[in-house]
Amino acid sequence: MKALFLGAGASYECGMPLVWEFTNGLRANVLKRLDSRLFDFRKDPSFRARFEEILANPDLHYEQMIGVLENLQLERGASSDIARTTALQLIDCVQILLLEDQLLTTNLLAEKTKDYSGIKDLLKKNPCLHVFSLNHDINFEEICKFHNVDCKDGFFDQTIERYSNIAKFKSLTKEQLNNGDLNFFGPEGVGVNLIKLHGSLDIFAVEDKNLYLKCVPPLDTPIGGHVQEIRKIENHSLELSQRLGIRTVGELDVTDKDGEIQFLRRSLLSGAHKFKGTFDQIAPVAFFEEFKKRMAAITELDVIGYGFGDLHINEFIRQWLGTPNVSMNIYDPYRKSIPPFLDGAMGDICVFNFGLTEYFQKLEPSTPCFFSYARKKSFELIRENLRKRRLSLWQTKN
Template sequence: MKKALLLGAGFSYDLGMPIASELTEIFLSVFSNKHANKRFVENLALKVPYGEDRPINKKALSLAVDMVVEYRGENYEELLSTIQNYSKRHDITQSDRDTFNYIFQVFYTVIHEILNLYQLTSYPKVYLKNAPCFKSLRALLSDSETWVFTLNHDMYFECLALDYKIPITYGDEHNISFPLDNKDTEKTVKLTYSIREKLYESSGFFQDEFGVNLVKLHGGLSELEYRDGSMLCNQSLSLSNGSPELMHDFIQVQSMAHYIGGQKVHSGRDRVITNADGELDIICQSMLTGGSKYSLTTNEKSGEEKLGLLSRKLNEVDELTIIGYGFGDKHVNYRLSNAMVLNERLKIIIVDAVAKPIPEILEQFNYDSRIIRSTCGAAPWMGYLEKHQKWDSEQMKILEGNARLREEVKDLVKMKFAAKA
C-alpha cells in the first residue's frame, strides 16, 4: 500500500511548537506598549525601502499598527492577510500600498523570529523529553517511499526521522557552501539544494525503496531560497549524530552574516550573508504566511512546484493520513478534493486531538470508509497503529504532562524576544 502524510501544526504540538493562538498571543504582546508603538512607527517612517522616489508614509504605518493593537482574534495569519490585502488595493495611493507591503515584511520578520526562538527553546525542554513517545513513527510509513507534505515551519519531523534511523530527503541533488561571515571565511556552512523548476524530476527523492520524501509546502525555518528563488537550500540530512547535530547546524545557518565597517548588516526576510568570494550576498527566508501563500487556481505553474508534487502524488497513493491540520488553506483543500475525484482508491485518515466534523470540502466522499477520523494526537495514533489498534495508556500519561512545559517554553520565548527587540 502506498501512503502519504499531510502534517499541520497539531503534529508538532507535543514536541513543543506553538499552535496559532499561542503564536498570535506572543505576536500581539510585542505591540502592547502604546509609547513603544509610537517610537516603532517613527523609526520605520525614516526608512526608504523602495528608494527616495517611492516613500512610505507614517499614516499608513500607524493604521497597520492600530490593526494589530485592535485585533481580537486568535489567528495571526488572518491578521497578516488583512494587512497584506491593503498592499494590493487600488483605491489607495502607491505610497500607502508600498507602506503596507513594507510593514507586512516587518511583521513577517517578527513572526519568523518568534518561531526561531520556539524551535531553539522547545528542543531541549520538550522534544528531548517527548521524542520517545514518537518512536512508532514507522507505523505511518509505506514499505517503499512515503511522501510527507508538511505545512509546518519547524524541523521536528526531520529530527524524529534522524533519531529513529528513518532515511529522509528533501530531494536535493546538489551541495553548496557559504562562509559563516566575511570576518573568517575559513568557517563554512554546508547546505544541499534543489533546482526549483526541476523538482518534479529530481533523482534525489526515494523511489521504490523505504524512506521519506519530505516536502515543506509552506517553506521552513531551515529552508532558504537563493538566486531569486531558483534554488531551494536546506541543511544536510546526512548526519550521523541525529537531531543534536541537526540543531547545531540550524544555529550555524542562523549565524550566517556579513559585516561592513565592523558592523553586522541588518537582515529581514532577505538574509544578508557572505558568498564564496567574501562579498555581500542575499539568501531569502522561505517561510510562507499570510493570505497569499499560493494562487487559488489548481493548474500547475512556475513557482508552485511543491503544490504540483502534492497533486501528482495524491493521484498515486492509496492512503493519506492528515494529522493536526485545520483545513484552513484553500490551495491544499482544493487539491485534496480533486484527488478524491481523480483517484477512486484514495482513502483519507484525519487525525486531530480536537473532535471536529468532516470538513465540508470532503463531505461528499464520506462513503465506503473513504474518510476515517480519529480524535487523538500524532504520537498516540502512531502507537495505536503499531500496537494493532491498542492505545498506549502510559504514553498518554506522559503527554498529558505537557501543559506546564509548554507554558514554560512560551514564557521563555517571550523573555528572549523582548531581550532581542
C-alpha cells in the same frame, strides 16, 4: 498507498505553537517594538496606527494579519508600498519567533521523539512513505533522524563551496526544480519522502532564486544540531548587519567564502494569497506541484494536526476525495465532525480524537517503554504550561 499530511497540530505535543498560541506571542513582541527601528513608517507615519489596529484585532491570527496587509497592497492606493514592506517585515518576525520556539522546545522534542518509534512499523507496511507537511519547523526531520529512518526532502547532497563558510547545505537548482528533478525515493525505495509545501526554517533561496539551499545538521549530532545550524546563519547575518549598519527585509545578509555579500532569502510562506501568483514567493512552487502529482497515487490519506485553514489545500483535498476508492482519516484531539466543505465528498472520511504521539504509539501497541501513563501526563503538563506562557505574553501586554 498511504500518505501523511501534517499541520501545526502534528508538532503541538513537541512544544511548537498552534496558530492562535503563536499569534499571542507575535502580537506582544511586535506591539512593544513599534517605536523601535524594527518597522519603518517614515514615509507614512499614519500607517503605524493602522498597523497597530491590525495587530491588536483579537479576531485575526497572524496569517490573517498578513493577509490584510497584502490586500492593502493589492488596492494600489497610497498605502500600497508601506503595506508591502510592513507585511514582509512581519513575515520576518514570524520566522524569527518560530526559530526561537524551535530552540526553546529542543529539550522537549528530544524526549518526545522517543515516543515515535512507531514510524518504523509504518514504514514496514508502507516502505516508500510520502509525508506532506505545511509546517515550517524541522521536527519531522529530527524524528526520522532519531529513529534512523532514511528521509529525502528533494534536495541533493551536493555542497555549494561558495557558501560552505556559512553553514552546511544541500542544494537544488532552479533548472532541477523546473524539470521536476527532485531527490526523492522511487516506488521501490524504502524511506520517507518529506515534501514541505510552505517553506521551512532551514530553506533559503540565493542568486535570484536560481539556487536553493537547505541546512544539513552535522553527522552524529543530537537533536538540536539542526536548529543550531540555522542559528549559525542568523548569527552570521546579524554580525554582518551590525558591522555594516544595514538591515534588509525578507533575507539574511551574509558573506561567502570570497568575502562577497550574498542574500539568503527566507522561504517561509504565509498570508492569504499562497500559490495564487499574486506575490513573489520563495517557497518553491515545484514542491506543491510534486504534492499534487504524488497524491494521484494515494488511496489513503492520514491528516494529522491540520485545521483546514488553507483554501488552496482544501480545494485540492476536496477534488482528490472525488476520485474513486480513496479515504481520509483526520487525527485531531478536538474535532467532532468533518469540515463542512467536505460534506458532499465521495471518499470515506473518519475522525479520530488524538494526535501524532498516539498515532505512532498505536502502530506499536506492544512497546510500552516510552509511553507510560505518568510520562504522558507529565508531557501534557509541560505542554499546557507552554500554552499558558504564550497566552500570558498577550495578557501582560494588555
